[in-house]
Amino acid sequence: MLEEEDYPGAIQLCLECQKAASTFKHYSCISELNSKLQDTLEQIEEQLDVALSKTCKHFDVSHYTKVQLAYSLLGKTQTAMDQLHMHFTQAIHNTVFQVVLGYVELCAGNADTKFQKMQYKDLCTHITLDSYIPCLTDLCKALWEVMLSYHRTMQWHEEQDKQETTSTPGRSSTVLVDRSYVKKKLEHGLTRIWQDVQLKVKAYILGTDMSNFKYDDFIVVLDVISRLMQVGEEFCSSKSEVLQESIKRQSVNYFKNYHRARLEELRMFLENETWELCPVKSNFNIAQLHEFKFMGQCRSPSVSPSRQTVSSGSPAQEELSLFQQYVQEGNPFEMHIEHKEEETEDVLASNGYESDELEKSVYQDYDSDSDVPEELKQDYVDEQTGDVPLKSASRETIRSKKKSDYNLNKTNAPILTNTTLNVIRLVGKYMQMMNILKPIAFDVIHCVSQLFDYYLYAVYTFFGRNDMYESSGLGLISSRLRTTLNRIQESLIDMATADISGQLTAALCQKEKVPSPHLSQLVVLTNSGTLYGLAQRVVATESLVFLAEQFESLQSHLDTMMPAAKKPFLQQFYSQVSYPSWHISLETL
Template sequence: MREMREQPIDPQAEQEIINSIQEVYYSNDSFDMVQHELEKLPPELNLQELEEYRDKLKRQQAAVSKKVADLILEKQPSYVKELERVTSLQTNLQLAAVICTNARRQLSISKEDFTEASLGLLANQRRRHLLTGLLKSLRTIKTLSGSYLRFLFLVCVSVLTFKHYSCISELNSKLQDTLEQIEEQLDVALSKTCKHFDVSHYTRVQLAYTLLEKTQTAMDQLHMHFTQAIHNTVFQVVLGYVELCAGNADTKFQKMQYKDLCTHITQDSYVPCLSDLCKALWEVMLSYHRTMQWHEEQDKEEAPPTTGMHEAAVDHSYVKKKLEHGLTRIWQEVQLKVKAYLLGTDMSNFKYDDFIVVLDVISRLMQVGEEFCGSKSELLQESIKRQSVNYFKNYHRTRLEELRMFLENETWELCPVKSNFNIAQLHEFKFMGQSRSPSVSPSRQVLSSQDQVLSSQDQEVLSLFQHFSQEGNPFERHIDNKDEETEDVLASNGYESDELEKCVYQDYDSDSDVPDELKQDYVDEQTGDVPLKSASRETLRSRKKSDYSLNKGSNAPILTNTTLNVIRLVGKYIQMMNILKPIAFDVIHCVSQLFDYYLYAVYTFFGRNDMYESSGPGLISSRLRTTLNRIQESLIQMVLPSPQRNSGALSEKEKVPSPHLSQLVVLTASETLYGLAQRVVATESLVFLAEQFEFLQSHLDTMMPAAKKPFLQQFYSQTVSTASELRKPIYWVVAAKALDYEQMLLLMAGVKWDIREIMSQHNVYVDVLLKEFEEFNKRLGDVSRHVRVPLPVSNVLWEHCIRLANRTLVEGYGNVKKCSNEGRALMQLDFQQFLMKLEKLTDMRPIPDKDFVETYIKAYYLTENDMEQFIKNHREYSMKQLANLVNVCLGSHINKKARQKLLAAIDDIDRPKR
């Protein structure tokens, strides 16, 4: 088709092709060309004819397309010219519209000026006409003589006397009507001050009421107008959002009660509507505050007149009391309206940031109430507490499920951060640097982190009403600040903000991209697992000797993406707790559950089996075991809950299933030291998390109610402080598999120990064992090139390996059937050779369980009595090892009778265990 279109066609031929098109194709737009052509096909189809006909149709189509294109190109200049004319016309119309607008504005001003002048002339003319008639009547009624003031007084007194004069009757009626109109207009003018207080306007209104001697009536009306203004304001604000969200002109909403109208607010419009609601209510309260200020200034500036002093004093006293009592009444009305709005929507499914904004706005509103009338805002506190508890339970449950999902998908890879990383760099903890200590203002039960918008100096001098008396709005400024700081808070799961990545994270790439100076060895100035605290001198001294400062210039904390998510979540929880102190204990309890679940997951993934299968003594302390059992009972949902526990359905619902290790994490490969890198990242990230909790302890303690502080202390002493204790069981499995202890036992079994001469050469099994340690050291170095192995971790690993090796030596020596004094000397030679070479591989001093081996070897030389005492004092050896020691000594310096006695003593020791 393209080829046919590109071929040049003679215009005449082209026109003939177009003319050959059937008229039916031009009939209408709905014409089905395909159906038309299919119906024209003959019953018997000929391929060549079909192709010729198809080519004909293609030529027609190409001709039409070319014709259309030519026509478009032909009309292009006209189109451009016409478009320019339209653009010019549009510009002229806009200019004309501006001219018309200005003209209308000037006409309106002229009209107002002309109307006022005309009405003034008419009023003066009417007054002149009335006064002329009145003058005639006064000349007739000679008894009404005297001054103008006396006439005003006598007009009302003499109405009944002079009823027969029609002018007097009409004057009385007109004066009454005028007075009523004046009072109505004054009432309207008074109501306008409730939303926008204007000093000059209010001064004129009060002066008018004073002339009418209705000051007290004005105060009664003023409070009624303020109450009505609150109702009308909140109704119009909420109605506007409801109608906007409804998207139709349905008038049913206008007939609803305010409480019912609040239930129609959508989740998306809830926060903007609340903000506008508080802004509008602020304007009303500010007007009332300025009204009180006006009356206070009037009392100070104007001394009461000498005449009517008592009446004026009564009026001033009444106004003062009325305004003071009105403060509580106005604030109570505000609370009721906001309470109805808060409880009209279920916030349990709100986004975290939206809910925080709600809390901040209500917190600011309660601060306004405290400054307005000294109220503690019990209604608002109860309403927001009810919504917060409902929201937080749902939010926490969802976050725990998300944490389980993160943990089950976590591959325990290192998340690279800068060496100076700390939680203060995260947006979730920005509020801690801005907020004051809660003890500064104990009278306020609820404080927002955004309450510190003003500097401390400003707060000492200016209240909110003073600061925003002329312009601005505390809620407007509050929301603006919130919008500026929530960009990175919304990216809570992951790091979508480039700026945050630049701030927190360092580039993480292969070693080939690292500069040479960063590949050199370094001296870590802080302990690897306490990045936020000063390292002790002993730690620094030992770190200088450590072989495992192996990340070549990096002492960044070891943590994962999940760890960062937990830290961010803790920041959100504390922020919520900072805003809403009545649920502080509930929030802190949930914060503790986040740490509990993370600790339990690390233990389950990397340490649970070792708790029972390993033979190492004291791998899990009683405190850690108690903590793990508590977490399992209180937080972990068992796979098959018993049906008898239906009574505890609520508590079971709050539990979380035990997490499962991702299949991507391989812990069985010997070349990776059985997942040592993953174990290090998991365990040390837990230790880092514990350190952050230690850092937050003082802040949490100030927020915790006094009656609940023992819970927080117990959490830190029994849970947070046990994080580092997980190192022993988790790294034990690596140490237990890293060296071939069984091979060493077999080699030791092949050694002849009943020799008769002193040997100067140690046995082969020592060299084999040392090679195992060298290989372990090499693989540990390989791991450290990918993940920094902190000094405490390497110490635990070396301690476990050496302890297992020494216990294997004792086990091997305990399997010896026959041994001479020279054989015991050979054992000592082997062990000393082992220690000498081992001390070159590790800086650990003293060597773990060194005395355990030496004491067992030297026990061979003990006499009968000393042997018996040895058996009683050294219960760290197994019954088999002690019995073998006795049997080997038989015939040397222990006879059969002594042997039976010693074996009986061993049996006595073993009996209480059975």
């Protein structure tokens, strides 16, 4: 009977035998039989405890019903509930340890058994960067199974209460006490189990330095943790403070390094920028860039259903909680990975990008000669040399000419440069990070403001400053613009000298500031034949105005992400965005 897992039948038979044996206990042989029956009953309880522990990872209604009936026959319903919570705690520990151990040993590539003797926290520090995301995903999948089992356990007891209330309204006081105890124990266990889950995942999150992660990889980590926090909210209405604090620590650390690298990259872009038109269509909008696609998605895997816009196509499905969607099969973390893959494929299909390099072009139309006039497709004579280039060479020249002329033929086309487009893309990436992890929203928005400030400062120092009029280096400008530029120079620009005495100061400043950019040698502003670089000046200032307009269009979205206590910073930043941009246009020209 035990092999068939018929625990209630085995216990019932054993109890009946004990009852019969007690009638003839005055016989010595029966007394020995009664002792053996007691030993058998204890063995059944041990196997019953093992059977109870199995429900923690894979809940089966039939199996759990047999186990609970067996404990009820033994009169140990409360004991069973105490044991069940101990098993859930142990299941969480064993599950996370085995998942992480498997990846550590796999990456170690040897049969060394030292890892099996390590503490879980120490084991997490041996996860490699390549295996970090797969291990995190498997960790969350395994923990989901444990929490789902607990959720289904609670459902089972709730349904049993309803059935017994309907069928047997006059229950005994003992049964009522047991039911009340079980209900309170299960409700209390929700918070306890989720706390254990948070602590295990926290140890994993903090066990690795993520500062050198690729941006896309870090976004995946944030999205997985956000999905896990959504599970916690549905599981026990928790705000997941432990997870939020640990991922915030990693995010702030990562973002400081990421932002520093992006500022250096922006300086490189500015110093190599020739301030020529970037060919975009007249209807160009930042929402068309894949970095801003998240703003148009009505459903994000990292946001709780209570905070999402319900899709009109399938409202019933959208309103279901994760535990309702995956109560029988599937896993929310598997859906997360599939969602990300589909999203990437959709972007490639819609924009026609074939690689990261080609992504720098907003539209693929520029690689086509379909809109080139026939006379431009023919050989032409170079006006300066009189030579007739070969067709193979003229094709690239024609394409270059077409790109530069494309927007000039469209009066409504925005004027921007490759660097402007790069800044806009960075803003989209920063906002995506804010959207996934709101606790670091202020830190990210502060860095977003620095991107604009550095671009503004570069445009003015390149084209608007006239040092011959004033020794301060900021030229003859209005007091308001001077205040803005002074603020940027003091907070963002590394003005430290290279002398020996200032090396330490320079090293400290270098961590928080970025050197002032230098105008590319390809841009000549002293030639009267080009009206002292009039074309470049127009493109530079108009691109700054365009960038300011894009920031203004994002103000309402940024405002929703900014903590209430920090909103004055955002308001102050936007008060300085539009005025300096337009004013520099006048100063530059």
